[in-house]
Amino acid sequence: MLVFLIVAYGAMYLFAIRPQQRQQRRRLEMLRELKKGDRVVTGGGLIGWVAAIKDDTIKLKIADRVEVEMEKTAIVRRAGQDS
Numbered sequence: 001m002l003v004f005l006i007v008a009y010g011a012m013y014l015f016a017i018r019p020q021q022r023q024q025r026r027r028l029e030m031l032r033e034l035k036k037g038d039r040v041v042t043g044g045g046l047i048g049w050v051a052a053i054k055d056d057t058i059k060l061k062i063a064d065r066v067e068v069e070m071e072k073t074a075i076v077r078r079a080g081q082d083s
Helices: 001-034
Strands: 039-042 047-053 057-063 066-071 075-078
Touching: 001 075
Parallel strands: none
Antiparallel strands: 039 047, 039 075, 047 057, 057 066
């Protein structure tokens, strides 16, 4: 019984926990590397260019003379990247 639990935990770690940690690490790295002028996609589907970056917020230019301020965590990925 103990062997089964150890094998089950090992499988769960390899197939669920570890890949999710890797994905989260890549996303945080992407957020740290954001710079002015990058084209990004938000969780709500907005696509725009980074106009300014503060500690926890970002100004996103979505059209001429239209900028919105949002949390950095709302950024899902850089536009033009698959994942």
